[in-house]
Amino acid sequence: MSDPHGEVTLERLLDERLLQGAVLVAGADPGVAVRWCHSLADLEDPPRDLDLVAVMARPEQLTATVLQRLVAAGAAAVFVLASSEADRSPPAVPGLNVVVVPPGVPPRALAELVARLGLAHESHVLQYAQRVHSALAQLLHRGAGVSALCTRMSRLSNCSVAVIATDLRILAFDQGPNPWMHASMVAATVRELHERLLQEDVSAGPVTLETSIGDNEVVCVVGAIELADHREGWIAVINADDSPHGHDLAEHRVVVEQAATIVGTELLRLRSVERAEERARGNFVHALLHGRFSNHADLVARASHHDFAVEGRYGVVIARSAGLIAERDAPVRLAEMAREALRVAPVDDRQTLTAVVGDVLAVVRQVSPAGRTHPDPTAHELRDYATGLERRLARLLQRPVHVAYGRPVKGAEQIVLSYREARIALDLGERLRMERVCGFADLRVDSALLGLAREPAGKSFFTDVLEPLRQDRSGTLLDVAREYVAAGGNVNESARRLGIHRNTMLYKLDRISRLLERDIREADTQFTIWLALRLSTLAATAELVDRDVSSG
Template identity: 45%
Template sequence: MTSKGAALTATTDEPCATHPPGELTLARLLQEQMLRDARASGPLDRVVTWCLPWEQAVEASSLAGVLVYAAATPPDPTVLAELCRRDPAAVLIAGTVSADRWTKVRDTCGRVPVVSLGEHIGFREIGRLVAELTLAHEAHVLRYGVTVHRVLAELLYRGAGMPALAHQLSRLSHCTVAILDARLRILAFAQPATGSLDQEELSRTLAEDPPALIDESLGGHGPAVGEATVGGDSATCVVAPIVLGGRHDGWVLLIEPATPHPHDLAQHRVVVEQAVTIVGTEMLRMRSISEAEERARGDFVHALLHGRFGNASDLEARAAHYDFPTSATYGVLVAEVDPPGTARGLSREATRLTPPSGPRPLAAAIGDVIAVVRPFDPPRRAAPDAANRIVADYAQTLEKDLGQRVGGPVRVAYGRPVRGAVRIADSYREARIALELRGQLGLEHACGFHDLRVFAALRDLADSEQGRTFADDLLAPLRSSGAGGGELERAVVAYLECGGNVNAAARRLHVHRNTMLYKLERASRVLHLDLRQAEHQFSLWLAYKLDLLARATAGVDRELRAT
């Protein structure tokens, strides 16, 4: 094979596509010394599994793979035609057969092969020969399968890995071998020293125009065999799916550069049949290791975000294992993904979609939120807000990439950059608060706690007893004013957000201007404040901001304590 291309085109008009190669066929049976003088007509590639005398065959319901032995007495044409409709492997005629009788029997049998045995071959000799050849084939396949399984199992036991398994499969078959994942990506590739198939070209072909034979293999009970064009040259492919516990993880693909001998093709099938179990077990082992590493990495990220390290030495020891710096500048981002429940599967992708320069970020799923910790070093002599701009740009890119990956809305927020790993928990808390505020305020784009300057400035006041008391005292009369309290509160908020413009507030609430004036008058009486005065407007605006920030902070703190 050359490396000009690797277009694979499966065909199914060869004998190997109609039955498994290597099984006993009528043609193989006629090669035996006993039957070399026999005369035969019809297709000789039919599989032979057993032999029955005429009397038993007439009563049998199924004759697939069965040789029907007829004595020298000419069989009844009507019975023979009925028997042939059950499609036996062949009809064997014992004794001397005249030309006229031969022609009549052949015409009656149609597509069913007819074999004239001669004078001295009885049913016992034919039955014994078929049994011996069938059992010999099964024993050979079993012995060879055990040998292949033992060789591959030794590699699996030593933990040699996927490349070593592919290399051993290539050595056993003297063919090119590719182990594919469920997305048809090449996990391991090996070929003999004389092979010249280009791996990249094969990978590109599998991605752009995979052969139909691969999909066809999913519906069978064994390896699928078909002709192919690889690099412009004819080849034979043997492919089988890797399925363990009902889960499909990929394929084992074997490529023979020429038309192989049936015996070699049978060995290729055995190699692939044994390989799928061993390779599937190795995939399961690698997946278990990867999941364990992912859980350990997630535990480390959780500890960073919640400040659960006992001392600096413990932090540095854990960070060194993940090659994570402890003295850099960090931006903590959180992403809320729809639909809920997909965060865990995307946490790893969050570190791959937008790989930054320098240390790679770490990510973990916390409930329905993905938390990303990105270490970076701001450029020297940078502007005071350079670190904020770096995190903001990364947040926008992350939101776009994750949105493309999930095909749905993704909301990203971030905390203010911090210096030193011990302060990551502070930035994470701010990121969660910013995400909560973004949802309540209906902001469309990624935002940071630093961007919400008003809330950043009021954070300490909102956490204080004095701030909570101020907000409660001012807003409580409005919220406890009966059934209309909710409408009055919405009217006051719209009025404040519109800068005291009654017409703009009325348009926002889709009410008449006079209705808006009436609601504001009622609210003034309930609050005992003149909402037309700027000082009272500011007091109410401040109370609403403090209340909004306090509710967002309380919700985040409850979640942080729960985790």
């Protein structure tokens, strides 16, 4: 196999003065790399681990069995030390390069030649690697960023260079000497190469891939960015020359090897900065949702830091999935959910902030200014965003997600009201088994009854109606009344839902009527029970939400 990394090759050795007149009599790969040369007599029997090693031997030593063992051990070539022109060549063995050396070539001189050229190559690689490392490390210490590192790699290699994230985003790109190449073209090629990158053992070192970008054939030297056994992405040096030289590819390999750790370190630094910014934004979102500012000046100062328009119009969208914080949802995964929420329907001139609050994901979403039309079009903006969020999170979590949103409010200080409405809509939507995307305005009757449920008169009403049923020793009458009303007064249907006999159902209905001192079969009584149950649910939900909001 021809060597792609600029090693000393058999072909290169045959160009040396010492080997003038040497003949390659067997083998089809003169480009094979050779780093050491040993005498057959110095090898263990049977020989092992002869990768990059050439073996010297007399013709009479090279029997068919010996040659087969050398092939099995991975020998790069065999130098036949002929004592005269009449010495015959050894038998040909597939997979082994055989070179007949002219008479008079000292074995020691041949071994020293291979060693000297190999060491010279290693020395050149080390010197070039040191130069690359020094150039990139200086930029790292100055905090120049990934783009600056990418540009320096491009100048060192005289090629286009791309830094690629694990999700295949192009983190940095420099076209170098190829003005026709653009980041979008590279991104398309990277997506096509993704499976090959996963299959190649890039952890062991850079690999060389031949592909095309646009209408141009290119050779890419690609290496993995790995820190602490965790992959952070890839670095690709892209050579668009018609026939790149092996020496150039070797230098590109050195650039990728040296850059991997340095770029990875910079990515970790940037990530730590991003995490700190995310925590600061999260704290700000918590303060917006719970009204936790010492005064208006405190709000303005913190909003300015996050470029948040204090006088803007906002709505709050929240999502929960059977308890958002499930067993699989580590903090990193929760942070990814918050970032996913930012990617839903982005609008350049609108602010969107996200945070995980207890067991829900909360989003503060800026909407259009209020218009004079009715209904308010901003409600559709929030619903469209909430629908997109539900679909994306359901796809990410692989489980159902409930999303709710409050009505838009004017000013940052009023966001707590929209958050409270969103929490109420979420809890009620789950309890009443409404659609997975629900706005506070969608509650209609419930939103109108909410105020009554929180007033003393409303609490007194549902307590007087429901308490006798709750106090019953059987503990089932309240459920019986609920199912009977939900079934529209149909005895058979409500009995079926409860899984009891029709006669048992009639007996329990009679007990309910006696406790209420009203006939439950009458429509007026059924409405009274429905209203009491609804007000009780609304009051419990409002109390829970108020507690969560105030304790935030």
